[in-house]
Amino acid sequence: MTALLLVEQTLNGLQFGVMLFMIAAGLTLIFGIMDVINLAHGSLYMAGAFVGATVTARTGSFGLGVLAGAAAGALLALVMELAVIRRLYARDHLDQVLATYALILTFNEGVKVLWGPAPIFLAAPPPLAGTVEVLPGVPYPAYRLVVIVVGLAAALFLGWLIGRTRLGMRIRAGTTNRETVEALGVDIGVLFALVFAIGGALAGLAGVMAGPVLAVQVGMGEQILILAFVVIVVGGLGSVRGAFAGALLVGLADTWARAFLPVLMRGLLPPAAADQVAANLGSVAVYLLMAVVLAVRPQGLFPRHA
Amino acid sequence: MTIHRRRLLGTAAALPAACLAAPAIAQGEPLRIGMITTLSGPGAALGADIRDGFTLVVKNAGGRLGGLPVEVVVADDGLRPENGRAIAERMVRRDRIQVLTGIVFSNVLLAVAPVVLGPATYISANAGPSQLAGEGCHPSYFNVAWQNDNLHEAVGQYVTQANVRRAFILAPNYPAGRDALTGFKRFYRGEVVSETYTRLDQLDYAAELAAIRAANPEAVYIFLPGGLGINFIKQYAAAGLRGRIPLYGPGFSFDQDVLPAVGDDALGCFNSSQWALDLPVPANRQFVDTFEAEYRRLPSLYASQGYDAALLIGSAIAATRGRIGDRDAFNAAVRRAEFPSVRGSFRFGNNNHPIQTIYMREVVKDARARVVNRTIGTAFENHVDAYAAQCRLPA
DSSP states (O other): OHHHHHHHHHHHHHHHHHHHHHHHHHHHHHHHHHOOOOTTHHHHHHHHHHHHHHHHHHHSOHHHHHHHHHHHHHHHHHHHHHHTGGGGTTSOHHHHHHHHHHHHHHHHHHHHHHHOSSOBOOOOOGGGSSEEEEETTEEEEHHHHHHHHHHHHHHHHHHHHHHHSHHHHHHHHHHHOHHHHHHTTOOHHHHHHHHHHHHHHHHHHHHHHHTTTSOBOTTHHHHHHHHHHHHHHHHOTTOHHHHHHHHHHHHHHHHHHHHHHHHHHHHHSOHHHHHHHHHHHHHHHHHHHHHHHHHHOTTOSSOTTO | OOEEEEOTHHHHTTOHHHHHHSOOOOOOSOEEEEEEEOOSSTTHHHHHHHHHHHHHHHHHTTSEETTEEEEEEEEEOTTOHHHHHHHHHIIIIISOOOEEEOOOOHHHHHHHHHHHBTTBEEEESSOOOGGGTSTTOOTTEEESSOOTTHHHHHHHHHHHHTTOOEEEEEEESSHHHHHHHHHHHHHOOSEEEEEEEEOTTOOOOHHHHHHHHHHOOSEEEEOOOTHHHHHHHHHHHHTTOTTTSOEEEEGGGGSTTTHHHHGGGGTTOEEEESOOTTOOOHHHHHHHHHHHHHHSSOOOHHHHHHHHHHHHHHHHHHHTTTOTTOHHHHHHHHHHTOSOBTTBSOOBOTTSSBOEEEEEEEEEEOTTSOEEEEEEEEEEEEEOOTTGGGOOSOO
């Protein structure tokens, strides 16, 4: 029984982790290469979810919705980069935080104007709506398995892109030393725009994939953005590999803490106190993890200059 | 900070019949009613519904309430108590507005109440914190919706009647969450197999769902407002628990602001409310029909509360012939509650909170394949809230 529960909760943690990875990957690339703190990254995730839900509702095809969500994320990221972020590269982080916070407010109001204040509908396609038995006695939502597969595929693709292609080489070079890359004749403007678009596409993809599991509503980006920042701090700023490790760690820590702390605490304390302590510890588990990682490795697990 | 001003007088021009019927006497300035509500952020849909329900009454009457022209001054608190308080200070102290309404969330209301109560009358169309229902009740404070605990108590009562012996209950780890489960337990007589508190910003409930499956209770009760509820209900269905273990909640998690976003995943869930789309009350039929015609969506319980608040204020304006500055006379007129509520008969208890029937509803598909609530029974009749006895207002 406990072993089965462990399997199930590990799958849950994995699923939550890869979802976080899809958002954190773009965030960490943008921070690592351009040294820009983009608080509005969550807005790309929200845009992906809303456009994906609308296209799914109009066409009846969730697949088209997923493509549209990712495309919307990429497109909006490009527009954001050209119109606003481009002017912020030379500014300090405080200006960037202020400007991108203003973007959050603008996008949230924009979504409210276009779609109204109420949350909108997006469900998994019928074949994925049920459960499958991953192990005897462990029914698991089919859609969550699909999220895991899509998230891992996105991670592999990004790994290949960064590690094996010419573009990836430039991106890696850009994270390490921007000036040298520029001096070697790489058009840094185009490179930055591309990185933004890749990050936006991943965030949009995450948004639409999250739709059937989470509420598609105004402000959904900010809820997940906080965790995405925890992920990139744990993983090491600017490192995609770090974002992947950080996302899985955060996903697993969060899920395991909520699943097993109540059981553990009930062995140590009277029931009422145990529930309270478990609830409180469970809510800070992720931040405790971050504090421990920062204490042991202040640069994060995979620092970019290592 | 933005102030949205709606000059509802303007809408009278669109109703020539009303204009012709109205005697051409100079009324002076319209009576102003302050509406502080939440119109931005994740809670925006609730505020919009309260506002739309309220302004529907005014529109239907050609820009009037209780026969007199009114102007509804709407401001967005952004779910921030300090914003709400600043708006209230401006409305009450500078603009001398004497009747206010609209606040969605209890924490905003508790910040606003000290500013408003006394110089003005406040009619709550949603938030009903215990602090204003018991010893802290006030002659200028009325709640036309419910006391916060009521809907939770109703489910506790109903599942006890339905012979549920093992319940799994869950809410976010914050004051309203703990109050909700306390309200449920006040009337629930069976065993609570687990009382689980989740994070207020929690997105994923997989761990809790696994715990629910392992505990295999006869009922699950959740209080998860707004997006939290949507997340939970979707994940509950995906985990294959819908249809296996009945899911209960207060009406907040299962009304028309949430149901269109959840769709079929909510079918078969049970919830409590003082109002329902299908209540066979003439005033309710008129409300639902005109609301749908005006806004092209179905109203929620929040909209019904905004609508009733406007009718209640209108009844007191009519009774005092517009002398809303006479605090005692106006409060006395409000307290008589002589208005055609969408819930049928309506009356206030000694603490200016409703004494009312609370229904149980089931989420079903209607004839037009929309996901809606159908009334299936009554949890309480003439229910008095738990704090009324501590209120020392004269009965």
